[in-house]
Amino acid sequence: MSRLVVRNLKKKFNSVWALRGFNLTLDPGEIFVLLGPNGAGKTTTLKLITGLLRPTEGEIFIEGTDLRKDPIKAKSHIGYVPDEPFIYNKLTGREFINFVASIYKVSRVDYETRLAGLLKTFDIGEWVDELSESYSHGMKQRVIMCQLLLHNPELILIDEPLVGLDPKTSKTVRELFIKLKEEGKTLFVSTHTLSFAREVATKIGIISQGELKFIGDINELSRISGKKDIEDIYLKLSNANDGVHR
Amino acid sequence: MSDFWLMLQARARMFNASVRSLSAVRTASFVFVIACFVGGAYYVFFRVFGYLTTVEVIGPALLDRVIEMALFVFFIMLLFSNVITSFSTFYNNRELDFLFSLPVPPTSIYLTKLLENCLYASWATLTIAFPLIVAYGITTGAPALYYPLSILSVLIYMVIPAAVASTLIALILRVFPKLGPREVIMISLALILGLTYLYVRINNPNLLKIFETENEQMLLLFAAQLTTVGGIYVPSTWLSNIIKGFNGNTTVTVFNFLLLSFVSASSVTVAFLVAKTCYVRSWLSSGEHTSKESKRRSLLWKPQRQTARAIFLKDLLIFVREPTQWVQLSIFLILLVVYVMSLRRTPIFFTFPLWRTVVAFANFAYISFVLATLGVRFIFPTMSLERAGIWAIVSSPLSFRKILLTKYFFSLTTAVIIIEFLLISANLFIKVERGLYFVMPVIGLFVAAALVSINLGLGSKFPHFSEDNPSRIAAGTGGIIAALISITYVAISILLLATPAYNYLSHTFMARPVNYLLVYAGFALFIAVSICAIFIPLRIGITSLERRDY
Structure with a gap:
């Protein structure tokens, strides 16, 4: 069974189509990277899959469960990291992690040990017990990554994972994504960082003006665009008016 | 100074844009609600003042005392609200990072923020002050010049608490740079409370006494002792002298107007000088403060076994750590406790059982209206305050029904504790008839359940996820609609309960037969209206949350 199936997904804001017929199927162990310029519809797509936006048309199945018909069951399989990592200002990082862990009913067996391990992985120091109002963008991002891995979702959706992270944490995140893929998790990542896409993606999508222009692996991208460098490929395909390949 | 005008223009443009973005229906409903509120306040003041002018001997003196007392209370309330909002306006404000990065003198930033804080902290008090002044002018037949000059005086008056509050906070932060917002606001409020108490105690100790006599001579003496409620050194006295001076003593009006203007200008000058020397340092030190919480x-x-418990604990922590929330709730509660305690010693009426019962019903109505206000201020913003973490909740396997019901029971528990404490203790002090001891708390339960639902449901229907200040959320269009519906519900409930209450009174004290049909119909309709008010807003709230985009 596919982990994520998206069929003819459309979203209209007032009279503007933000997404026009998005189709995608992801299986366990895949990392799908969605590339596109600002305002192309990347965040809209992710928000639709997480249930933060209601589709105008189309269907979303997560682990075979229709998101519209049984959102609670469907959402129990996902973990989401937004592009703007908001945390309640008056909670500490630890309290936020514990709050989300309570919602996902994370097992309390060895909880402290697992949390300590993740805090170490993301280089989260004693500041985890300070109110998050004093955190930087990167610190919040690390706390959110930490809570995400604690409840161990099957499908991970991340919007701009590297924004605000220092080089060391960026490297950790890349390595972690590859490890998660090897464990059979599915990752759906939206990003502007082309080198990241080249390094980790098993499937790449290029979206522009709400339309998925291309979907395939890096070799297919290179063949279709006639370019070798990821930046050239991206620029050529994101500006293309035709050539939608599914 | 040109920077100051530039920033002021930018703010005016932003305000203009936000007003233009409102739909015609929203604007009309907003204007309608404000007009109802101001009109209602005017009507009440006009009737009370009109009545006082007809009371022989003591009436006119009491009218003057009421004006002095109201303006004195406004002054203290303005000080409180300016202190509460100052920290978030002058220090804990994301816009300041941007403003301080600009080549703009800090004093210009300070003056812009002072004006912003003054308007923001004073507008609610002004909506009460204006109808009060107009009602007083019409009752006493004041000349046409009275209205513009009095209103101008009020505007000059409200600058003083704004300047005092910002100076106080800047100085505290300068002296104790490591203090966090909680401590700074606590110290400021404690200082204001302590100084006010001392001042009143030294200047006018009679103000703190409860008056107990039916003797006319004693009444006159008491009224005379209350002359100048706040004393001659507080701005409220000067403002009340300006207002009262129009009835014959122009010199008094002119002198007090000049005095008020001078002190107002001086307070801004002092605030400006303090800001010049320590605003930047205070702002920098406030940014260095980190609140480390004990793990x-x-x-x-640790994670909670029950999701509902986790939501409850999260809400509780956020509430306790947000000074603007608990400080305002504490002030409300202290005022309510003082009110209930004062019922213990209202002697003239309490010798008559009939009056005791009437006072008990009036008290119930008053407490219900207060709970409606508390609901709009503290329960309405609850869902909007999820703004920072709404993505975590919506993308999680948690239904909106569960979120809202958890919040509902948390708020309901608090509301029930408040209303039952106030009703039961007030009834004990008033010594009501035995039956009412049991009936009123049950009615109170329905009222609390309905008011919580109206505010939580409409707060979910009209959330304000871009705003993180609960006072501003409550002051928005949705908050005003919730206030209007809450007050309408309380008014309908009181009207429906008036029939059984009247039957009870006429049967108990006038030995008239009871019309049981009317009594049962009154209670049944009250319960039906309450059940609708409990279930419909919650349903609307859940549906709205499920159908919106985040």
Whole structure:
């Protein structure tokens, strides 16, 4: 069974189509990277899959469960990291992690040990017990990554994972994504960082003006665009008016 | 100074844009609600003042005392609200990072923020002050010049608490740079409370006494002793002298107007000088403050087995750590407790059982209206305050029904504790008839359940996820609609309960037969209206949350 199936997904804001017929199927162990310029519809797509936006048309199945018909069951399989990592200002990082862990009913067996391990992985120091109002963008991002891995979702959706992270944490995140893929998790990542896409993606999508222009692996991208460098490929395909390949 | 005008223009443009973005229906409903509120306040003041002018001997003196007392209370309330909002306006404000990065003198930033804080902290008091002044002018037949000059005086008057509050906070932060917002606001409020108490105690101790006599001579003496409620050194006295001076003593009006203007200008000058020397340092030190919470003492130091409990603990922690929330609630509660305690010693009426019962019903109505206000201020913003973490909740396997019901029971528990404490203790002090001891708390339960639902449901229907200040959320269009519906519900409930109450009174004290049909119909309709008010807003709230985009 596919982990994520998206069929003819459309979203209209007032009279503007933000997404026009998005189709995608992801299986366990895949990392799908969605590339596109600002305002192309990347965040809209992710928000639709997480249930933060209601589709105008189309269907979303997560682990075979229709998101519209049984959102609670469907959402129990996902973990989401937004592009703007908001945390309640008056909670500490630890309290936020514990709050989300309570919602996902994370097992309390060895909880402290697992949390300590993740805090170490993301280089989260004693500041985890300070109110998050004093955190930087990167610190919040690390706390959110930490809570995400604690409840161990099957499908991970991340919007701009590297924004605000220092080089060391960026490297950790890349390595972690590859490890998660090897464990059979599915990752759906939206990003502007082309080198990241080249390094980790098993499937790449290029979206522009709400339309998925291309979907395939890096070799297919290179063949279709006639370019070798990821930046050239991206620029050529994101500006293309035709050539939608599914 | 040109920077100051530039920033002011930018603010005016932003305000203009936000007003233009409102739909015609929203604007009309907003204007309608404000007009109803101001009109209602005017009507009440006009009737009370009109009545006082007809009371022989003591009436006119009492009218003057009421004006002085109201303006004195406004002054203290303005000080409180300016202190509460100052920290978030002058220090804990994301816009300041941007403003301080600009080549703009800090004093210009300070003056812009002072004006912003003054308007923001004073507008609610002004909506009460204006109808009061107009009602007083019409009752006493004041000349046409009275209205513009009095209103101008009020505007000059409200600058003083704004300047005092910002100076106080800047100085505290300068002296104790490591203090956090909680401590700074606590110290400021404690200082204001302590100084006010001392001042009133030294200047006018009679103000703190409860008056107990039916003797006319004693009444006159008491009224005379209350002359100048706040004393001659507080701005409220000067403002009341300006207002009262129009009835014959122009010199008094002119002198007090000049005095008020001078002190107002001086307070801004002092605030400006203090800001010039320490605003930047105070702002920098406030940014260095980090609140480290003890891991083991935290209520959320480990994951909770029940989701509802986790939501409850999260809300509780956020509430306790947000000074603007608990400080305002504490002030409300202290005022309510003082009110209930004062019922213990209202002697003239309490010798008559009939009056005791009437006072008990009036008290119930008053407490219900207060709970409606508390609901709009503290329960309405609850869902909007999820703004920072709404993505975590919506993308999680948690239904909106569960979120809203958890919040509902948390708020309901608090509301029930408040209303039952106030009703039961007030009834004990008033010594009501035995039956009412049991009936009123039951009615109170329905009222609390309905008011919580109206505010939570409409707060979910009209959330304000871009705003993180609960006072501003409550002051928005949705908050005003919730206030209007809450007050309408309380008014309908009182009207429906008036029939059984009248039957009870006429049967108990006038030995008239009871019309049981009317009594049962009154209670049944009250219960039906309450059940609708409990279930419909919650349903609307859940549906709205499920159908919106985040």
